[in-house]
Amino acid sequence: MALSQIAFDFFDDSPQQPLQEKKKAVAKKKEPKVVVESVVIPRPKVKSTRGRKSIEEMNAGVELVNVPDDEELFSKMYYSIGKVADMFKVNQSLIRLWENEFDILKPKKNGKGDRLFRPEDIKNIQLIYHLMREKKYTMQGAKDFIKQNKKAEEKFAAIDALKKMKGFLLELKANL
Structure with a gap:
């Protein structure tokens, strides 16, 4: 069996020719060569998943909170x-950050260091989430609000009850 050598010509030093002329030139040569042309295909602009969310994305995420009764x-x-x-559709790192920043969050830690949140802690996270994501408070503003308003949890509970009632009434209106 006779061995033949195949050569690949990736760097063509000849001036730019139309593609059809190159194909004819390649077809006429006795040695098989592969001609590769670089074609620039513009990439579609993909939105980065890093960084801060837009206000619209944050507002859309507020309805996705799934804290049980x-x-x-x-x-x-x-x-x-x-x-x-x-429950809150956030990263665990954000929960850890809030734990470090807010004095009202004190989860228990087991021997491995895993955080275990009590239902009271979840209610406090719900208050922090409401202040930070719905009311658009800064971290310092939310801290000050909680310190100045000792009955902030009660106010939040009233707001939460009114939201549930509004949802029920809107659902009732939609069914009519």
Whole structure:
């Protein structure tokens, strides 16, 4: 069996010719060569997933918060940080940041160092989430609000009850 050598010509020093002329020139040569042309295809602009969310994205995320009712919430003694982050649709790192910044959050830690949040802690996270994401307070503004308003949790509970009632009434109106 006879061996033949195949050469690949990736760097063509000849001046730019139309593609059809290059194909004819390649077809006429006795040695098989592969001609590769570089074609620039513009990439579609993909929005980065890094950085801060826009206000519209943050507002859309507010409706996605899935904190269970008090009966169901208080049925368990502790919740892991993963479960809490899933309830609020945020990263676990944000929950850890809020834990470091706000004095009202004091989750228990087990021997491994895992954070275990009580239902009271989840209610406090719900208050912080409301201040930071819905009311658009800064970190310092939210801290000051909690310090100055000792009854902030009660006010938040009233606001939460009114939101639930509004949702019920809107659902009732839609069904009519």
